[in-house]
Amino acid sequence: MKEKLEQIKAEALRQIEASDALDRLNEVRVNYLGKKGELTAVLKSMKDVAPEDRPKVGQLVNETREEIERVLEASVKKMERAVREAKLKKEVIDVTLPAQKANMGHRHPNTIALEEVERIFIGMGYEVVEGPDVERDYYNFEALNIPADHPAKDEQDTFYITGDILLRTQTSSTQVHEMEKGKLPIRMIAPGRVFRSDEVDATHSPSFHQIEGLVIDKNITFADLKGTLAEFAAELFGEETKVKFRPHHFPFTEPSAEMDVSCFKCGGKGCRFCKGEGWIEILGCGMVHPHVLEMSGIDPEQYTGFAFGVGLERIALLKYEIDDMRLLYENDIRFLKQF
């Protein structure tokens, strides 16, 4: 009996070894372990075995069965793995083939720059406000300390619609609307479109954008103006950016200044980009003129403030090194896709 079992086992293992496919292994299982298989037949012949030997033989049969099952199982696993590997091998793709993109659209560089600026000032507690593009003379000029005969009115080459209604030449007009609301303190920025009668060329456009800033509160100082704008420049152009304030003149601020930033291409050493100066002019600013406060019903004895105006296109052109302003209004998709 023992010999027979040994023989069955040896034969079964040989057949497992020789199997080259999963169904062959299955046949082995059926032939040896199935209901009509050889081991089952051995068990069935147990009645011929002497009763005192039966437990021993039974144990032997079980051991043989387990051994065959174990080897069979291992072979199945091995073969399954081989089959999967073969399948995976067939599924190799060329990962360098082109991607299938969703083809998203692109924001206008002006808007990217604007959203940057908005993000910075909203973070500092400023509210974004808007004013009308078509404006009254009073808001664009007079309330900003530019009375009827002021030369600045000529300098700005205004588009007029009627004697009193014009296309605003500066977003500073929004300052006045905001101050007239009578709600203090004010911390606002006002982005918007402005118009000046400049012929279209690489550096001029009759229509462009500005962002006006205004802070009015008690105890606002020129030092606060410097600090705020230095912070802004560092956020917009990078931590290492240095700022320089030069005295300037605007009718609606006093003292007034222009702010330069250290060239963000060369870090201030001087390069072609900054025309060798190491500095780039970025914005105009100043302490709100007390007469401007008075005209809008704010008491300059109690309140002071600062204002600034940034050219949006100027920032976009500088930041993205765009060399021709006309590109901003042609809407050529090959241009827009670069942002």
Place this chain on the structure above:
Amino acid sequence: MNTALSWIKAYVPELSCTDQEYMDAMTLSGTKVEGYTRLDKNLEKIVVGQIEKIEKHPDADKLIVCQVNIGKEVIQIVTGAPNVKEGDKVPVVLDGGKVAGGHDGGPLPEEGIVIKAGKLRGVPSNGMMCSIEELGSSRDMYPEAPELGIYIFEDDVEVGADAVEALGLRDTVFEYEVTSNRVDCYSVIGIAREAAATFRKPFILPEVAVKGNGEKAEDYISVEVQDKELCPRYCARVCKNIKIGPSPKWMQRRLAASGIRPINNLVDITNYVMEEYGQPMHAYDLSTIAGNKIIVRRAKNGDVFQTLDGQERKLDEDVLMICDAEKEVGIAGIMGGENSKITDDVTTVLFEAATFIGANIRKSAKRVGLRTDASGKFEKGLDPHNAEAAINRACQLIEELGCGEVVSGIVDVKGELKEEVVLPFEPESYNKLLGTDVSEAEMLEIFKMIEVRYDAEKKELIVPTFRQDILRQCDIAEEVARFYGYDKIPTTLPTGEATTGKLPFKLRIEQKARDIAEYCGFSQGMCYSFESPKVFDKLLLSADNPARKAITIANPLGEDFSIMRTLSLNGMLTSLATNYNRRNKNVRLYELGNIYLPKALPLTELPEERMQFTLGMYGEGDFFTMKGVLEEFFECIGMKKKAVYDPKANRNYLHPGRQANILYENKIIGYLGEVHPEVCDNYDLKTRAYVAVLDMPEILPFATFDRKYEGIAKYPAVLRDISMVVPKEVMAGQIEAMIAQRGGKILEDYRLFDIYEGDQIKKGYKSMAYSITFRALDRTLEEADVSGAMKKILNGLEGMGIELRS
């Protein structure tokens, strides 16, 4: 304004710094220097030489061989210049030296031209004698230089001396950008005063003293100012026995560096004083002044006057004129008349130094069509107190330069002149505004430098009249800041009540519009707000279309930019066409921009500015692609109801069968459609294009960022498909409206999954199939629920002439 540094140093003798230091410091104290040019750029090893001997060149007819004494030695120079003779003193560039330009006076090479010893036709030449062009200048600036050939010095220069110095070229010309409030700085004296204060060096004004001949000016001229409002001051002086000749070299050099061509002593003196004091002057030939009388009055409407440039000028009653007893002799502040101009035969000159109201000069110059150096200065509004100093300075120069004899006395007609501004000295308020801690003593030192006087007893500041920009305490604070140094002011952040940063709702919705458009493949364009009135015809608008009522710009850049747009389509179509004609494929653009709708024309109140969300595309995609973008947007901004698309939009610029108004809660919120092929032709867009325009002010009331979780359905859905044969004119929208209306509470969704028109379907019909989903949130639906709802739907559909297929 351009000025030589040497002229500034004439008033600030202790000034000592490099050109770059000067530029930086002046810019930081508020006198912006745009740049500077060294006049001795590329001029190296150039000395004064004296020609001792000239011989013919042995082998060349046109060359001569000169022995030139250059002080330490005599060198041999071969030249082809025709104008030199023995004894002449000339600029000589030595071996290894440099000159700035060629003898032809062409553009100057950046690196200059190096001169080396060599041989000319076999004869050694150890240097070069220079023309004025080779020295980087021109005969305009050095009128004494010969037309062709070597510059020849006056005899008083020393042989061997630095020729560049002798020519006055050891100097730097600075270009200033003066701000419009600093009228006083449109003068050399004004800038010198700023320079002195910036570097804290003494400022020394020229001493003006006129001897006079003892006669009385009043005996020569009387002045009557009829319009004192336009002419606050008129000063007149007379000079006789005028001898016209060249002005001295030092004056010519200073004028040349300022960009003013020297003419003759009389003209040069008036120009010099205009530069130095910022006060324009005019000189009349007194013999042409009838009645020896000057009358300042307004012109008469329609008068014509010939200015000294020979042009006829049309006048009106707002133009101020200078007249004599009989006629007009000059347009005040702008230009003198042909009839009184100075000629070389002049013997007696009438000098005028007046002040006119700037705004009037500016407007007159515009209307008359003539802007001059003088009017450019007057229009800034000059200080009347300066006129007297300037005219006296001119007379002093007449005497000093031997140009003539000055008649004693001045005829000075003035109205009420502005007095000095007096302000209380409030040091703590300046520091409070600036955020600084500048000491009182330092402030007073600054005031002294800029000639703001301090009355210690009254604690008052007295502002000189030339500082017309200082009117209030904030102006004083700026003076403190400028000379204390903007760079020394600390940097702090505002303290005080905290505020919340905000982006208003409208702008947040616009941000969403950008996001959605971009997700859907549209890139953002920007278009002008003004366009041509021709766009209405290009867009096939009917004659009575209200969009034709556009605001017109009174002074546009041209017809193409002359009206404010009332529709956003033109910009979009133009941009699409630009892309199409540049062969860009599959272009999708969007724009967020205002249109401008007048309430009435002509405008009396501000127009309505309506933000338009405009989308346009060609290439891949069609009407329904565009419709999909809009619905993505509606969903994203919380517009959960179904938008209704009304094909009867009647928009001429769109394809008549492919257009729709978009309605939301019965309001038209925009439109979309395929662009009419004729419009495409008008824009040179040779492909189908689709556009959509949303009127944002109509959208905003429906938009919201509020969201509410409605639960995820727990109970199973029941799906029913219906297949129909539908009369062609019945639209999907009508079918869907019926399903929605009849489906009841358990209707969850419906979706068109097949549409077919063709041979298998009878004529005039189309086949459509919908999948309808029912679900209850609180239970599993029973068959009866669904069949009940279905029955209602089917009945409704049948009522529309729709046949149901099995």
